[in-house]
Amino acid sequence: MRLKTLLTATALAAGVAVSAQAADLTVGFSQIGSESGWRAAETTVSKAEAKKRNVTLKIADAQQKQENQIKAIRSFIAQGVDAIFLAPVVATGWDSVLKEAKEAKIPVVLLDRDIDPSGKDLYLTAVTSDSVHEGKVAGDWLAKQVGGKPCNVVELQGTVGASVATNRKKGFDTAIASHPNIKLVRSQTGDFTRSKGKEVMESFIKAEGGGSSICAVYAHNDDMMIGAIQAMKEAGLKPGKDVLTVSIDAVPDIFKAMAAGEANATVELTPNMAGPALDAIIDYKANNKTPPKWIQTDSKLFTAADEPMKVYESKKDLGY
Amino acid sequence: MALRLPRAGTPQILAFLAILAVNWVVSPQFFDTRFQDGRLFGSLVDVFNRGAPVALLSIGMALVIATRGIDLSVGAVMAICGAVAASLADSHPLPVALGAALGAGLLCGLWNGLLVAVLGIQPIVATLILMVAGRGIAQLITEGRIVTFSDPGLAWFGGGSVLGVPAAVAVVFGMLLLTVALVRGTALGLMIEATGGNARASALAGVGTRAMTLAVYIWCGLCASLAGIVAAADIRGADANNAGLWLELDAVLAVVIGGASLFGGRFSLGLAVLGALIIQAMNTGILLSGFPPEFNLIVKAVVVLAVLLVQSPALVGILPSRQWGRSWRRR
Numbered sequence: 001m002r003l004k005t006l007l008t009a010t011a012l013a014a015g016v017a018v019s020a021q022a023a024d025l026t027v028g029f030s031q032i033g034s035e036s037g038w039r040a041a042e043t044t045v046s047k048a049e050a051k052k053r054n055v056t057l058k059i060a061d062a063q064q065k066q067e068n069q070i071k072a073i074r075s076f077i078a079q080g081v082d083a084i085f086l087a088p089v090v091a092t093g094w095d096s097v098l099k100e101a102k103e104a105k106i107p108v109v110l111l112d113r114d115i116d117p118s119g120k121d122l123y124l125t126a127v128t129s130d131s132v133h134e135g136k137v138a139g140d141w142l143a144k145q146v147g148g149k150p151c152n153v154v155e156l157q158g159t160v161g162a163s164v165a166t167n168r169k170k171g172f173d174t175a176i177a178s179h180p181n182i183k184l185v186r187s188q189t190g191d192f193t194r195s196k197g198k199e200v201m202e203s204f205i206k207a208e209g210g211g212s213s214i215c216a217v218y219a220h221n222d223d224m225m226i227g228a229i230q231a232m233k234e235a236g237l238k239p240g241k242d243v244l245t246v247s248i249d250a251v252p253d254i255f256k257a258m259a260a261g262e263a264n265a266t267v268e269l270t271p272n273m274a275g276p277a278l279d280a281i282i283d284y285k286a287n288n289k290t291p292p293k294w295i296q297t298d299s300k301l302f303t304a305a306d307e308p309m310k311v312y313e314s315k316k317d318l319g320y
Numbered sequence: 321m322a323l324r325l326p327r328a329g330t331p332q333i334l335a336f337l338a339i340l341a342v343n344w345v346v347s348p349q350f351f352d353t354r355f356q357d358g359r360l361f362g363s364l365v366d367v368f369n370r371g372a373p374v375a376l377l378s379i380g381m382a383l384v385i386a387t388r389g390i391d392l393s394v395g396a397v398m399a400i401c402g403a404v405a406a407s408l409a410d411s412h413p414l415p416v417a418l419g420a421a422l423g424a425g426l427l428c429g430l431w432n433g434l435l436v437a438v439l440g441i442q443p444i445v446a447t448l449i450l451m452v453a454g455r456g457i458a459q460l461i462t463e464g465r466i467v468t469f470s471d472p473g474l475a476w477f478g479g480g481s482v483l484g485v486p487a488a489v490a491v492v493f494g495m496l497l498l499t500v501a502l503v504r505g506t507a508l509g510l511m512i513e514a515t516g517g518n519a520r521a522s523a524l525a526g527v528g529t530r531a532m533t534l535a536v537y538i539w540c541g542l543c544a545s546l547a548g549i550v551a552a553a554d555i556r557g558a559d560a561n562n563a564g565l566w567l568e569l570d571a572v573l574a575v576v577i578g579g580a581s582l583f584g585g586r587f588s589l590g591l592a593v594l595g596a597l598i599i600q601a602m603n604t605g606i607l608l609s610g611f612p613p614e615f616n617l618i619v620k621a622v623v624v625l626a627v628l629l630v631q632s633p634a635l636v637g638i639l640p641s642r643q644w645g646r647s648w649r650r651r
Contacts, residue, residue: 036561037465160613189613193562194466194555199370203607206363207347223466227555234479236356253468320465 025285026056027278028076029085029111033064037251038271040319042087042112046274053278066090070097077104083281085274086123087111098122107284111273124284125291127277129269131164134299135171135220137267138246141301142216143179145244145264151215154204155187156197156228158220165189168220168248185214190224197224201231211237216244222254222266229262240264250302251320255312258304268300271318328579332594335577335627339601340364347608359481363604365489371600372488373398373564375593376547377571378578379492379499380540382592385575387536388516388584389436389443394544394571396454397428398564401545402552403461406469414473422545428454429541430534437533451568458560468557478553488550492593495546499539500589509587512536516584570599577627598627 027050034040043059050057058081060072066089076084077100084106088094094115101108102122110126142153155172158165169187176182186204190197197219205211211232217239219225225247232239239245240262247254250268257263280291302311343363344350353362377394384391405421412420428450435446469475480487503509514522515529523529547567552558576582577598578591602623606616629635 034459034464040464157613160616186610187613188607189616191562194557194559195551195562198555199366199603200607202366202370203363203604206349206352206366207608207610209349223559230555234356235361253466319463 024054024056025082025282026058026079027083027085027281028072028079028081029057029059029274030069030072030076030087031059031061032069032087032089033062035064037320038249038269041271041315042273044318045271046085049272049275049278053282055278055282057274062089064089066093070094073097073101073108077101077106080104081106082285083124084108085111085277087273088113088115092116094119095122107281109277109281111277120293125277125280125293125295127273127280127295127297129273129297129299131167131269132171132174133296134248134267134269135168135173136175137171137299137301138168138218138248138265139172139175141265141267141303142218142244142246143176143182146182146215148181149215150181150183152183152185152208152213153216153218154201154208154214155184156190156200156217156219156224157187158189158192158224160189162192165192165220172218190219190227192221192223194223194227197227198231199227200224201228202235205231205235205237211235211243214243216246219245219247222247222249222251225263225266226253226257229257233262238262250300250311250315252312252315252318253320255302255308255315258302258308259312261304265301265303268298268302270297270300273297328588329591329594331627331630332578332591332598335630336594336598336601339598339605339623340367343601343605343608346605346610350608355484358484359479359486360484363608365486367597367601367604368489368492369486370604371597372486372492373547373551374567374570374574374599375492375596376495376543376550377567378574378592378596379495379589380536380543381568381571382575382578382580382587382589383499383503383512383536384443384540385572385580385582386512386516386584386587387533388519388582389533389536390447390572390582391432391537391540391544392444392447392568393428393432393450393454394540394547395564395566395568396451396458397425397541397544398548398551398567399458399558399560400428400454400461401425401548402558402563403458403467403560405474405549406467406552406558407461409469409471409474414471417471417474418549421549422542425541425543425545425548426538427541428544429538432541433534433537436537437530455560458558458563462558462560464560466557466559470556474549474553475556476553477550478556488554491546491550495543496589496593503589508532508535513585513587516586570596573624574599577624579631599624 031043062068107124110123112128114126188200190200208214217228225245229239245263246265248267250266254263254266276295283289350363401421401424404424405417408417408420432447435441436443477487482490511527511532514527515532519529551563574595575592577595578588580587602620606619
């Protein structure tokens with residue numbers, strides 16, 4: 001853990017050093033819109049990261065429409081920005097506008113989401129999280145936590161058909177596959193919301209004999225877990241003690257639950273996608289160094305040992 | 321008796337019992353009920369408790385549909401009122417937070433009513449405006465985040481109880497009794513049905529159809545705000561993006577399952593609430609069954625289709641045992 005902190009600190013220091021020499025860049029960021037708390041936090045963090053590096057960041061809110069994003073990119077090209085960040089609302093239909101950017105020699109960096117493989121040579125790099133890996137980190141934590149003891153797990157899935165939900169399930173399944181003592185006994189969708197998470201957990205508790213046979217809950221996001229924690233409390237169970245919890249996203253409220261001893265672990269989907277993207281662009285502009293095609297963000301695991309209240313304080317004003 | 325249950329409600333009651341029986345088969349502990357922290361606890365209790373928001377919506381929706389209208393904005397109104405209640409709960413006394421939330425619901429209902437009754441805009445279009453705009457208003461109130469609260473007074477609507485009955489269920493029951501007393505204890509119900517049956521003829525006969533239309537939308541807004549309060553209290557927070565999302569459709573479905581016609585002219589509040597419980601019994605059953613979630617919507621659609629087919633006059637007519645079908649419906 002200490003080594004990791006040290007590495008992060010070094011990386012940060014390096015970032016500051018780079019930014020000192022490469023000031024006065026202008027970057028246009030076509031953001032999707034305000035679809036979720038995480039998205040709002042991403043916008044806040046992007047602004048802060050740009051300021052840290054003396055980069056002028058122009059954000060265009062697309063209100064969840066691809067045509068607005070295409071318009072924004074064209075206007076960034078017309079303004080002659082140094083680079084364009086794009087959080088694509090859909091995966092297809094970017095070829096012609098990205099070609100225009102390429103002809104204008106403006107590098108494009110994708111944030112958070114990837115686009116159709118046909119456009120691979122049209123952007124410089126993509127900064128995204130690997131949601132299969134997030135599920136795996138959650139599964140590995142649980143496997144380590146229970147050791148060799150038998151453990152019945154219930155799963156609250158995200159919205160059926162959402163790629164994030166499919167991937168987070170896949171990652172978790174891979175992680176527990178090598179541990180025959182961990183068994184996934186029930187799995188239902190909670191639509192990524194608190195109220196559905198609570199409703200589904202209520203029925204899981206009843207279906208599993210009052211919850212006595214449930215050893216752990218895995219939720220594809222923290223909001224469903226917060227609902228599930230309430231359901232467990234109302235059923236007289238002690239989440240965090242009788243029943244282990246692990247979920248993904250690291251929204252501020254889960255840290256409150258963690259501080260109260262009602263949640264055990266969460267895997268962060270970092271809202272800081274712009275930081276690594278800016279570093280890549282600065283390096284590219286200053287030293288002409290081409291970054292790898294995919295920059296994977298860190299899926300950090302938080303537990304009660306990480307001073308949850310401190311993390312809560314640092315996250316609560318980001319707009320989640 | 322105002323509810324007219326035994327005569328008109330046979331298919332709905334049978335459907336409800338059949339779904340409960342199926343739930344019992346897929347999950348043998350379905351009827352197990354015990355006390356937990358002074359509150360009834362069990363799957364059957366969940367059906368009533370989880371069905372409360374839609375049941376509340378269906379009370380208002382039944383009246384609106386009886387006037388040949390429809391209110392698509394109830395889900396968004398839930399989100400607005402939940403947001404208002406949650407953002408005021410910790411900084412103001414409970415009556416202020418509740419009053420503001422109910423007031424917001426009344427205002428939303430008044431807006432819909434004015435568009436429909438005074439400006440003569442078609443209900444589906446008029447309420448679509450607030451359905452779209454309302455969620456935006458709720459997001460403005462919560463600033464796009466989930467506003468949580470810790471006030472025990474407001475939380476009571478989600479976790480409290482009245483004589484062991486979950487508070488949300490008690491709220492539904494109270495609202496149902498109040499509405500039934502208002503519309504069936506007086507001539508209001510008849511006038512609402514008359515407005516829906518033939519507005520022009522009723523107006524000529526002296527029924528204040530414009531006032532009736534205005535009143536039902538306001539009442540619908542009030543029901544939606546109660547539903548919003550219950551939903552926010554349940555998760556101890558207001559989730560403007562998801563609270564009441566698509567519930568307007570469930571409410572319309574509940575009213576239709578309850579035997580009402582979208583062409584107006586008749587309604588039964590008790591059966592509309594029963595319709596909401598049928599929908600929730602199905603949802604709870606699916607969750608208990610352990611089916612993969614990909615099947616949820618398909619199972620739901622098939623069951624709804626079955627319930628509506630049983631009620632279809634045309635289909636009952638086609639059945640070989642004509643006599644049986646007719647006498648069954650009449651009884």
